[in-house]
Amino acid sequence: MAEYTKYVDVTKCDGCRACMVACKNWNDLPAEPEKFQGSVQSHANVTANTWNVLSFIEHEDSKGNLDYLFRHSSCFHCSEAACVKVCPEEAMHYTDFGTVNVDSDKCVGCGYCVQNCPFDVVQLATYKDKNGKEYKKAQKCTMCVDRLEEGMQPACVTTCHTDAMEFGTQEEMLKKAEKRLSEIKDKYPNAMIYNPEGVGGTHTIYVLAEKPSVYGLPEKPKVPTSAVVWKDYAQPIGKMMLGATSMALVGAFVSNKLFNKEGKGHEEDGGGSHE
């Protein structure tokens, strides 16, 4: 199956927040009353129950003019996702569309994904079961995978009235982004396509009017080195070491049976009633 990408052209966004509402609505996400953030922005960041936040940034450009920048923010659906790498339960996984999803049945709420996402997107939601027992599950934007499976587009894309968001094959969307970039370069000299290589590229690509840091995005996000050391080296070596010591001791046990039949050496025996 072809990989799909959400294209976000922030220069076309007018900050209407319909994408936030559509996301809440389609995914049945509960409202989260928030304190006043000091701006029009409703939430500081995406949360476990708000997968899509519109950020509002007051920015002074190189000419000293005030620019009001908007960005639809949600999961980037990395091609080499840190959350997938560190998940001990294979709950975080890649879908057939190339996006990243959480399997809630497998998730045990350990939070490893939360700590390792370079974009701070994944969060833990708290639930209560019938007996009142609390448990946690990782939550984030699913790219409306249930809609994709029915041949529909993500709810946020469908509802966007300025066409700031589009959805299609990766190739198409990248072409679109490059074309748009050439159109806006005169107006926004710092404009760029945000599709970071450090995470293998993403399935939500942006055309940004300014540098990523202006939008609160990491300039060069990557799968944390610690996650690579942990999962690709420390854990396999740990398993190997346990196996190696166990095998050495099985060898020692067999060798003792073969060469030390009479308990020779210093003839120590039992020494207690622990056998």
Place this chain on the structure above:
Amino acid sequence: MSNTQYSGVKVKRFSKGFVIAHAVNAISFFALYITALPMYTEWFDWLYPVLGGPEGARLLHRIFAIAFITPTFIWLIMDPKGFLRWGKELVTWKKRDIQFFTEFVKELFGFKFKHVKQTFFNAGEKINSIIQILTAILIIGSGFPMWFPDLFPKAVVQWAYVAHNVGFGLAIAVVVGHIYLSVIHKNSRPGYTGVITGEVPAEWAKDHYTEWYEEEVKKGNFPDLDKDKNKKKGA
């Protein structure tokens, strides 16, 4: 198994403080190991229902984590002298400690070996102690940022997962050897009784920790086995 090879004379090797600290350490280590296994690898996911689900496993892991921190303090408070001797021996390395290992390999695999004179802790126990101290620092030190991620910078929390894994991997590899020697390997087995009752057969203690045994004989704490043997021969 009977104690036929020994005369039955026992000597005190470990204080009550050590016995308790060692037991708390061993029990909490294994409880931590079991409660963490399903998070370490999905092969052990079947343990979740046994441990009360992921939440139950996590709660138990944290309770035993607290217990795991206490042995150092238990030993230090109940038996400061023994604790300090341990510390001193860990940093004292002589030629005989290196010689110990060549003989120990023969002993481990059941071949003929000779005893190299050792003090209270032999070189193998010293290496075991040093690795356990280092891994405990790694495991406990990294446990805090994992438990309270909000109090630490993100990079510290991310590297804590690595440290916790490395510490655990090293510790379990060493512990497997430690347990094999204490409960399965014939020649070292009386040491196991020692950490439970505090007492070990005198002959065994003399063979394995000769220098320490001779010191205690000089102090008049332990029987002089050579003298006793000569007496018997003479009789």
